[in-house]
Amino acid sequence: MIRFLTVLLLALAFSGPAQAHKLKVFATVEGGEVKGYAFFIGGGRAAQTAWVAKDTAGAPIAAGTTDGEGRFAFTAPQPPTDATVTVDTREGHVASVTLPAARFGGAARATPPVLATDASAPAGGEADARLAALVEAAVQRQLAPLMERIEQLDARLRYADILSGVFLILGLAGIGLWARGRRS
Amino acid sequence: MAHIPDGLLSAPVLVSGGVLAAAGVALGLRRLDDRMIPRTAILAAAFFAGSLVAVPVGPSSVHLLLAGLMGVMLGTAAFLAVLVALLLQALLFGFGGLTTLGVNTVNIALPGVLCGLLLGPLIRATARPSVRLAAGALAGGLAVLGTGGLVALSLWLSSSDYTPAARVVIATYLPLALVEAFITAAIVSFLARVQPEALRPVAP
Numbered sequence: 001m002i003r004f005l006t007v008l009l010l011a012l013a014f015s016g017p018a019q020a021h022k023l024k025v026f027a028t029v030e031g032g033e034v035k036g037y038a039f040f041i042g043g044g045r046a047a048q049t050a051w052v053a054k055d056t057a058g059a060p061i062a063a064g065t066t067d068g069e070g071r072f073a074f075t076a077p078q079p080p081t082d083a084t085v086t087v088d089t090r091e092g093h094v095a096s097v098t099l100p101a102a103r104f105g106g107a108a109r110a111t112p113p114v115l116a117t118d119a120s121a122p123a124g125g126e127a128d129a130r131l132a133a134l135v136e137a138a139v140q141r142q143l144a145p146l147m148e149r150i151e152q153l154d155a156r157l158r159y160a161d162i163l164s165g166v167f168l169i170l171g172l173a174g175i176g177l178w179a180r181g182r183r184s
Numbered sequence: 185m186a187h188i189p190d191g192l193l194s195a196p197v198l199v200s201g202g203v204l205a206a207a208g209v210a211l212g213l214r215r216l217d218d219r220m221i222p223r224t225a226i227l228a229a230a231f232f233a234g235s236l237v238a239v240p241v242g243p244s245s246v247h248l249l250l251a252g253l254m255g256v257m258l259g260t261a262a263f264l265a266v267l268v269a270l271l272l273q274a275l276l277f278g279f280g281g282l283t284t285l286g287v288n289t290v291n292i293a294l295p296g297v298l299c300g301l302l303l304g305p306l307i308r309a310t311a312r313p314s315v316r317l318a319a320g321a322l323a324g325g326l327a328v329l330g331t332g333g334l335v336a337l338s339l340w341l342s343s344s345d346y347t348p349a350a351r352v353v354i355a356t357y358l359p360l361a362l363v364e365a366f367i368t369a370a371i372v373s374f375l376a377r378v379q380p381e382a383l384r385p386v387a388p
Contacts (some may be wrong), residue, residue: 012272161276162236166229169268173225180218 023095025087026151028144029076029103031137037071038095045070049089051090055081080104097111187235187273188288188335190281194359200382201287208263215261215385223382226317227254228265231257232272235279246360251292252327252368256307257375258319259385262300266293273347279303289314295330300385308383316376317369324368325361332357 023046027036034053038046050064051072061083062074077083083104086096193201216224225248250361256264267289273279280288303323310316336350375382 094192158236158277162233165232165269165272165276167223168272169229169232172268173221176216176221176225177218180216180221 006177022089022094023089024151025085025095026148027085027097028140028147030134030140030144031133032076033073034076034083034085034099035071036085036097037069037075038066046089047085047094049088051085053083053085055083058141076104082177125158131167186253187280188284188291188338190283192342192346193284193287193323193338197338197341198287198372200290201284201290203286204294205263205267205286205289208260208290208297209267212258212261212361214313215259216264220258220261220385222259224261224265227258228269231265232269235269235273237276246356248362248367249292249296249328249364250329250367251296251331252299252320252324252364253296254293254324255296255298255327256304256368256372256383257300257385259300260297261385266296280325290332291334291338295334295345296323296327298330299327304383304385307376308380313376317373320372323367323372325367326367328357328361328364332361333338337369366385 023040025036027034029035038051038180042045045066047066047068047070049066049070050063051063051066053062053074055077061077064072064074066072066087072085072087074175081104082098082101084096084098086094088094091143141144193222197273212224231248231250231254237247251262251266254265258265260369267285270280270285270288274282274285300323303319307316307319307323310319332354336353339346339350372383
């Protein structure tokens with residue numbers, strides 16, 4: 001009986017991917033559009049979840065529901081302002097990320113990135129603006145995996161933290177026993 | 185989830201949660217003696233680590249609480265175990281929050297302590313393993329449902345905006361209650377066979 005229960009328990013405990021519990025939001029700016037996704041540390045995305053983007057004054061810029069992969073996207077605010085994206089699963093998990101206005105610098109020129117081979121290269125200021133937008137897009141493409149990597153590293157630190165937590169508790173017990181022993 | 189983050193609850197809920205938790209911890213501290221300290225620490229560590237492994241259920245995710253087991257094995261010292269584990273989770277992982285520490289402690293520990301008070305005597309006294317198994321399962325399941333109810337109540341008392349959230353919370357706690365019932369029953373039966381002493385929070 002006990003053996004059967006143990007097997008059942010183990011099956012229940014490990015069915016489905018083990019998933020930690022903190023919600024995080026990742027966002028990046030790509031060609032005048034803010035893209036990102038909400039995910040749980042340890043794996044899993046927050047799908048079909050309400051999100052809202054607000055500027056510094058708290059006025060909403062955009063809102064919606066994440067798709068099946070937890071992704072969201074909206075056009076960058078004009079003029080550039082700090083944008084805070086908040087994802088709320090409505091059951092106690094809330095996470096937000098703030099994109100500083102500087103991240104919208106390239107997007108503020110409102111020039112969609114164009115192919116460099118575009119033959120009809122306009123002269124003067126407009127060419128500069130296009131170049132800036134291209135550079136902006138390229139840098140974002142390079143940065144995105146790095147930033148994802150940083151978030152993953154952040155998540156991996158928790159294994160060290162679990163161990164320190166367990167041993168902190170054991171240490172507290174030791175201190176308690178010592179204090180009682182001294183008193184008696 | 186059982187860990188309510190900062191900034192969701194209203195001040196009266198936070199304050200009353202804090203007062204209740206302080207009272208529970210005071211009760212638990214008076215109970216601590218040399219044989220209870222290591223046991224409290226081990227269960228606090230188990231709860232601390234167990235809460236970090238969450239299984240997704242629908243739009244939410246659930247994790248083990250072990251509150252019923254703590255209630256049976258620790259009595260009121262369960263408040264202390266939960267408080268220490270939650271404090272470390274808040275500081276190390278940002279689960280829950282420092283202002284909601286009191287409310288979360290009460291939400292998790294109180295149903296477990298009550299289940300321990302109600303079903304503990306039966307679990308300790310009965311000679312029939314099947315009765316003990318059933319009582320253990322009941323303690324584990326009821327403690328989880330109690331926690332779900334208290335979390336929903338805290339959200340609902342703070343703002344009626346959270347009513348849909350409260351429903352989600354209760355729905356996700358049903359499967360968790362089943363799992364906890366199995367686990368608590370298994371551990372209680374195991375302890376009753378190999379070390380019945382471990383089920384007594386008060387020295388005879």
